[in-house]
Amino acid sequence: MKKKIYLTAGYNTISMGTGRKEFNPKNSRPGIEHYIKEAGQSTIKMINGAENVDEIVISNFAASQYNNQGNLPGYAPFIDDKLRYKPSTRVEGACGSGGLALATAIKFLLSGESEVVLALGFEVQNTMKAVYGADVLATAGWWAHRKDGHAHFFPGQFSDRAGAYYEKYGKDITRKAMVKWYQNAIENARLDNTAQEFHNSDTDLEKTASIEPNKKSFVENLTVFDCSKVSDAASAIALMTEDGLKRCNISKSDAIEVVSFAQAEDDITTKPEDATKLLTTQKAVQNAFLKAGITKDEIGTVEAHDCFSIAGIMAIEALGFAEFGKGPEFVISGKTTRDGEVPFNTTGGLVGWGHPVGATGIHQAVTIWQQLTGKAKSSQIKINQNKPYGMTINMGGDDKTVTCIIFKKSE
Amino acid sequence: MNYDEKLTNISILGAAGKMGSGILLLTAVEITDLNFRKENQDKVFVLNAIDISNKALSGLIEYVRVQIRKIAEKKIIQLREMYKENLELVNNSQIIDDYIGKVLANIRTSTRMETAYNSEIIFEAVNENPELKIKLFTQIDDNSKNQPWYFTNTSSVPISYLNEKANLGGRIIGFHFYNPPAIQKLVELINSESTLPEITEFAQTYAKNLKKFVVNSNDIAGFIGNGHFMRDALFGIKMVEELQEKYGFAKSVYIVNKITQDYMIRPMGIFQLIDYVGIDVCIYIMSVMNPYFVDEEIHSELLDKLFEMNIRGGQNSDGTQKDGFFKYQKGKMTNIFDFPSNAYVNIEDVFPVEEILGQLPKKHLTWKEAIKIKENENPISEYFYNLKDTNSLGAELSIKYMKASKAIGEKLVTLNVAKTEKDVNDVMKTGFFHAYGPINNYLG
Numbered sequence: 001m002k003k004k005i006y007l008t009a010g011y012n013t014i015s016m017g018t019g020r021k022e023f024n025p026k027n028s029r030p031g032i033e034h035y036i037k038e039a040g041q042s043t044i045k046m047i048n049g050a051e052n053v054d055e056i057v058i059s060n061f062a063a064s065q066y067n068n069q070g071n072l073p074g075y076a077p078f079i080d081d082k083l084r085y086k087p088s089t090r091v092e093g094a095c096g097s098g099g100l101a102l103a104t105a106i107k108f109l110l111s112g113e114s115e116v117v118l119a120l121g122f123e124v125q126n127t128m129k130a131v132y133g134a135d136v137l138a139t140a141g142w143w144a145h146r147k148d149g150h151a152h153f154f155p156g157q158f159s160d161r162a163g164a165y166y167e168k169y170g171k172d173i174t175r176k177a178m179v180k181w182y183q184n185a186i187e188n189a190r191l192d193n194t195a196q197e198f199h200n201s202d203t204d205l206e207k208t209a210s211i212e213p214n215k216k217s218f219v220e221n222l223t224v225f226d227c228s229k230v231s232d233a234a235s236a237i238a239l240m241t242e243d244g245l246k247r248c249n250i251s252k253s254d255a256i257e258v259v260s261f262a263q264a265e266d267d268i269t270t271k272p273e274d275a276t277k278l279l280t281t282q283k284a285v286q287n288a289f290l291k292a293g294i295t296k297d298e299i300g301t302v303e304a305h306d307c308f309s310i311a312g313i314m315a316i317e318a319l320g321f322a323e324f325g326k327g328p329e330f331v332i333s334g335k336t337t338r339d340g341e342v343p344f345n346t347t348g349g350l351v352g353w354g355h356p357v358g359a360t361g362i363h364q365a366v367t368i369w370q371q372l373t374g375k376a377k378s379s380q381i382k383i384n385q386n387k388p389y390g391m392t393i394n395m396g397g398d399d400k401t402v403t404c405i406i407f408k409k410s411e
Numbered sequence: 412m413n414y415d416e417k418l419t420n421i422s423i424l425g426a427a428g429k430m431g432s433g434i435l436l437l438t439a440v441e442i443t444d445l446n447f448r449k450e451n452q453d454k455v456f457v458l459n460a461i462d463i464s465n466k467a468l469s470g471l472i473e474y475v476r477v478q479i480r481k482i483a484e485k486k487i488i489q490l491r492e493m494y495k496e497n498l499e500l501v502n503n504s505q506i507i508d509d510y511i512g513k514v515l516a517n518i519r520t521s522t523r524m525e526t527a528y529n530s531e532i533i534f535e536a537v538n539e540n541p542e543l544k545i546k547l548f549t550q551i552d553d554n555s556k557n558q559p560w561y562f563t564n565t566s567s568v569p570i571s572y573l574n575e576k577a578n579l580g581g582r583i584i585g586f587h588f589y590n591p592p593a594i595q596k597l598v599e600l601i602n603s604e605s606t607l608p609e610i611t612e613f614a615q616t617y618a619k620n621l622k623k624f625v626v627n628s629n630d631i632a633g634f635i636g637n638g639h640f641m642r643d644a645l646f647g648i649k650m651v652e653e654l655q656e657k658y659g660f661a662k663s664v665y666i667v668n669k670i671t672q673d674y675m676i677r678p679m680g681i682f683q684l685i686d687y688v689g690i691d692v693c694i695y696i697m698s699v700m701n702p703y704f705v706d707e708e709i710h711s712e713l714l715d716k717l718f719e720m721n722i723r724g725g726q727n728s729d730g731t732q733k734d735g736f737f738k739y740q741k742g743k744m745t746n747i748f749d750f751p752s753n754a755y756v757n758i759e760d761v762f763p764v765e766e767i768l769g770q771l772p773k774k775h776l777t778w779k780e781a782i783k784i785k786e787n788e789n790p791i792s793e794y795f796y797n798l799k800d801t802n803s804l805g806a807e808l809s810i811k812y813m814k815a816s817k818a819i820g821e822k823l824v825t826l827n828v829a830k831t832e833k834d835v836n837d838v839m840k841t842g843f844f845h846a847y848g849p850i851n852n853y854l855g
Contacts, residue, residue, distance in 0.1 A: 129484065131484045131487050131503050131507070132503060132504050134503055135502040135503050135504055138502070143501075146501050146502070147498060147501050150488075150491075151487040151488045151490075151491050151503055215488075216488070217488075
């Protein structure tokens with residue numbers, strides 16, 4: 001990194017959806033303004049005022065369809081009057097939008113143009129029934145593949161990946177690992193009161209998730225427990241330079257530092273070269289490691305993009321924690337649990353915390369910030385001194401738009 | 412003429428009614444799906460929705476439009492397969508919208524009976540009035556060249572009676588949906604002695620395609636469903652009459668309703684169910700059944716009295732419940748009709764009934780809990796075991812009621828209305844949503 005970049009003042013709203021007790025599909029719900037304002041104002045308060053912010057990056061996937069709203073940069077001044085006339089930029093890379101917001105903010109800071117950037121991601125998708133929401137989410141794939149795709153397009157894509165994986169490496173062990181992934185996700189989500197699955201009181205998660213996929217009612221190789229839930233939420237975090245920290249009067253102990261970041265993009269018009277591997281994710285991770293000059297053995301915790309349990313398992317392999325085909329064993333042996341070798345998704349990840357598409361990448365960074373600065377409350381894990389680094393991997397579409405960031409607690 | 416061709420021209424009589432609208436919806440979806448098949452793509456499918464009121468027919472189309480969307484959303488996976496060749500329609504929403512349009516396009520509304528003259532199949536869902544049914548069948552049959560098949564949704568009138576009076580030569584079958592037809596799984600299929608075998612065969616395919624669960628009832632007035640329900644209701648009324656000297660009318664109604672719902676783990680208490688079906692409808696069904704059972708009095712003076720006071724139950728066209736034994740607000744009982752004041756009393760004023768009935772026995776489970784459990788025999792059996800050992804008025808009355816309900820079920824087999832005890836239990840479980848069948852050994 002040419003310059004030290006810090007992240008601080010992370011904030012997540014509640015991840016709203018069918019998992020929450022207060023959610024009732026028949027009642028009206030807060031709209032995008034509510035979420036944007038809550039997350040934006042909370043972060044601004046922690047950095048002592050909007051006057052400290054130089055510019056804003058907003059990430060969102062499909063407000064134009066879910067909420068009939070485009071031109072999203074215009075929401076910056078809505079958060080706080082002091083942001084009026086300041087630069088505001090919206091980024092979009094489907095489920096990878098949040099990662100793009102962070103990468104964009106980092107570049108703005110590196111360019112010297114700004115010292116403090118507010119990054120805010122949001123998605124409010126419960127405005128539609130799932131059957132129509134699937135149409136919106138499908139635009140994260142290539143349009144020409146939609147006709148032949150499944151009614152639930154993305155579950156269909158990852159069902160195909162899971163099917164290929166079963167065939168190559170064995171179905172039983174993989175399913176077993178997916179069940180374990182679900183268990184970990186829910187158990188972690190129960191420790192974070194903003195998580196969608198915070199209220200999950202199921203006493204036998206293993207049994208619940210151990211049902212057979214049924215292609216008549218859903219997709220061939222996944223069950224609903226393998227999927228992240230439709231979520232309404234916003235997450236915000238402030239990125240700043242050393243001068244920015246001073247301006248905002250933030251102590252370094254309340255911040256984490258970007259060690260490296262890497263983006264990788266694959267051609268949206270193509271199908272996966274090997275359905276059992278997340279090759280774009282692998283590329284982004286390798287570049288991030290290279291730039292950071294560290295190895296996987298120094299990673300203390302990971303926020304992986306488990307839009308589907310199988311994607312979580314494939315991410316483990318793309319990261320190099322397990323060889324290709326050995327991800328399931330890694331999960332089953334408990335290495336990804338909160339007290340395991342490398343705790344993954346400590347607040348539930350996409351399966352447990354929720355997947356408010358455009359906010360997810362930022363939510364991941366907020367979780368790493370909480371964990372590395374000791375602010376994770378009930379979900380706090382112990383960070384091993386020999387493994388001081390945290391990593392986020394945010395993926396848009398079917399392994400197309402990937403951002404990987406490595407962080408450490410600032411010194 | 413094969414199954415598909417038979418369905419190319421159907422008329423539903425009473426299409427805007429509670430039962431007719433559901434039958435129309437399911438049939439409209441069925442013919443639309445048939446229309447998608449390659450071999451049927453050149454055929455024109457016509458579904459006539461015939462009713463006396465134009466206003467009701469407009470409401471019907473609105474109802475159907477909303478319901479088809481729900482059906483289409485649920486079967487989106489199948490729809491995408493059906494629309495595979497249509498490259499213009501890509502998104503789920505486009506496919507669903509198109510499908511709704513196609514289903515609606517197959518429906519023709521009409522207030523004129525002449526519309527039915529060209530049909531191959533007549534589905535009758537008019538009032539439970541034998542004379543009206545006979546009049547309509549005769550009129551259509553006299554004017555049609557098709558020798559149409561008649562499907563009647565009657566829940567009580569013997570099919571052989573209708574066949575004979577309308578001179579249909581066996582071209583009629585009883586195809587009794589349960590309310591609401593779009594949701595309830597059960598169809599009671601009733602063959603008269605002369606029903607043509609090809610009609611029975613067709614009816615079975617049709618029921619299967621509509622994903623219905625079929626129970627074959629014998630052709631005796633009331634069939635299995637009303638055969639049980641009407642007698643069960645009469646028993647409840649008798650119990651009220653016994654209790655009312657001591658507790659007064661309103662409190663007795665409340666007590667019997669409560670034991671039939673809570674103690675007996677049913678979805679509704681017996682008087683709530685009478686209100687739901689309609690006091691007028693119950694009177695009508697009883698009057699149809701009564702002449703066929705010479706040893707029994709299937710008739711209630713109490714229901715007659717309420718009817719004369721214009722208390723008739725049933726639902727308003729928006730689905731809300733009309734006043735009957737109870738008054739309702741948002742589906743909840745708020746008042747109870749009382750004699751001799753002939754006025755509704757506040758439901759809170761009949762409390763505390765619990766003091767009279769005693770506590771619910773241990774291990775009680777609500778109906779909602781009971782139906783959620785796949786194999787619910789053990790928990791239900793445990794509960795009834797405790798009920799037997801409970802010393803309270805609630806337990807005493809419900810045991811008495813359970814025994815009566817079981818005897819009614821057994822009687823239906825003895826009378827040869829039902830072929831087996833299982834058929835009786837199946838009808839009560841799938842048509843009335845009971846958590847268990849009336850013919851059981853829970854009380855030992």
